[in-house]
Structures are given as C-alpha cells and as structure tokens.
C-alpha cells in the first residue's frame with residue numbers, strides 16, 4: 308500500500324473504480340456522455356423509495372436494463388449496505404453510469420424468463436420488471452420470478468398504465484406485420500395478482516390494495532408503475548389457469564421479433580407445458 312496523498316487519499320494505489328467520482332465523472336452520465344432518466348420519469352423516485360426500505364444484505368434483480376437507470380437506483384447504496392444487484396438483458400451495449408465497474412453489480416446476458424427459470428442464486432428481495440411490455444411476456448416473467456421472491460420481498464412492474472388504445476411492439480415491423488395488438492403489462496399484473504377489479508375501477512388513477520397475500524400500490528404516472536409486496540408464502544401462479552397458452556403467446560411474440568437462429572443465440576427457453584408445473 309502507498310502513502311495517502313491528496314489524489315489518492317486511501318493510499319491504495321489504484322484509481323477508485325466506481326462511485327460519485329467514478330471513471331466517467333459521476334452517475335449522471337450514460338456511456339455516450341448524455342444524461343437521461345429514461346422512461347421511468349417520476350417513478351424513478353418511487354423505485355428508489357422502495358429500495359431504500361431494504362436496509363442491507365439484500366439481493367435485487369433488474370429485468371430489462373438498457374441504459375441502466377433502474378439498475379442505478381438499485382445499485383446506488385449497494386456498497387455501504389452490502390446489497391447485491393443483478394441486471395438481466397439481452398444486450399448491455401447501452402449500459403452507462405459506470406455500472407460495468409460497480410463492485411456489487413452483476414450483468415447477466417440472457418432472456419429475463421429463461422434466467423428466472425434457471426435462477427440458483429437464492430431468494431430475492433426485489434425484482435424490477437421492465438423488458439418487453441406485453442402481457443404474455445410479463446406473465447411469463449412473473450411465473451419464472453415469483454417463486455424466488457421471499458415473503459416480505461417486492462415485485463415492481465413498470466409500464467402498467469398505457470394511454471388508452473396504445474400497445475407496445477407496433478413499432479417493430481415483424482410484430483406489426485402479425486396484426487396482433489398485444490395487451491399491455493397491467494393485464495398481466497391484474498391476472499397474476501387477482502387485481503382485475505382494482506385496475507378496472509382505477510382507470511388512470513392510482514390505487515392501494517391490501518389482502519392476506521399482497522400489499523399493492525399502483526401509480527399511473529410516467530407509463531405506470533405497480534409495486535407489489537409479498538406478504539405470504541402462497542404461490543399466486545395458481546391465479547392463472549392456462550400457463551401453456553401464455554407460453555405459446557410469448558413464443559408468438561418473440562418469433563415476431565427475431566428468427567430461430569437469434570432465439571438460439573440468446574439461449575431463449577420458449578417454455579412448455581412442463582415449465583408450467
């Protein structure tokens with residue numbers, strides 16, 4: 308170890324790899340130098356408020372990373388609080404905020420559902436879902452990840468309040484060519500957690516719901532975000548009757564976005580009746 312100097316106050320000799328004064332000068336910067344809080348908008352503040360409730364030694368998972376705004380919220384205090392954060396995405400080419408060198412942040416390149424089905428890294432305290440914004444994919448994510456969320460843990464689903472009549476993936480030529488308008492993620496949350504009536508009554512207002520199994524806060528701003536705290540060990544996957552149909556629909560979605568070679572290259576498990584059990 309070297310002696311401390313003004314430039315190297317710890318005397319460790321190596322540059323600080325990540326932090327408020329990290330490699331590219333701070334957390335506000337994406338890898339290409341711009342600054343954005345992405346599509347989370349005000350929900351970034353709500354996400355961090357949930358993260359802040361977990362005081363330490365926790366495991367957080369970010370499904371759909373892109374530039375890393377949600378990952379940043381999960382990783383912000385991870386070092387002093389000894390939290391571990393996993394980001395899952397098909398590609399990390401856009402990742403910014405110096406997250407590549409964050410000592411408690413781990414990138415998992417793969418499909419969010421496949422990674423959930425193969426997960427063997429223990430119970431999870433918080434899962435943030437923000438990848439493909441269509442019902443069968445979000446339902447498949449909930450199917451794969453719900454069993455890993457500990458009682459007292461939280462699942463947060465983003466994009467749960469779309470403007471009337473709008474659907475994701477219409478911008479993609481392959482998906483658009485199928486003519487299918489896939490239902491939005493709120494439909495998945497409503498079906499999985501038995502919240503059909505709450506979403507129908509809420510329209511574009513928020514709601515709060517508590518029962519023996521879950522406590523829910525739904526926020527409609529900035530495309531919507533629904534926060535679900537798990538209160539019991541009951542397996543809520545039983546709320547959905549026909550999982551093989553859900554997986555078949557997800558296959559249809561993915562096949563409209565990429566060809567078989569690409570699906571294989573990403574190692575995507577398209578699921579089967581066996582995966583539903």
Ligand SMILES: C[S@@+](CC[C@H](N)C(=O)[O-])C[C@H]1O[C@@H](n2cnc3c(N)ncnc32)[C@H](O)[C@@H]1O
Pocket residue numbers: 344345346347370371372373374375376377378395396397398417418419420437438439
């Ligand atoms: C809306 S962006 C995520 C935004 C991010 N949560 C934030 O706060 O900025 C969606 C991301 O999901 C990723 N994605 C889409 N489908 C996926 C899949 N099946 N598995 C893993 N990642 C996927 C895309 O590559 C993209 O980076």
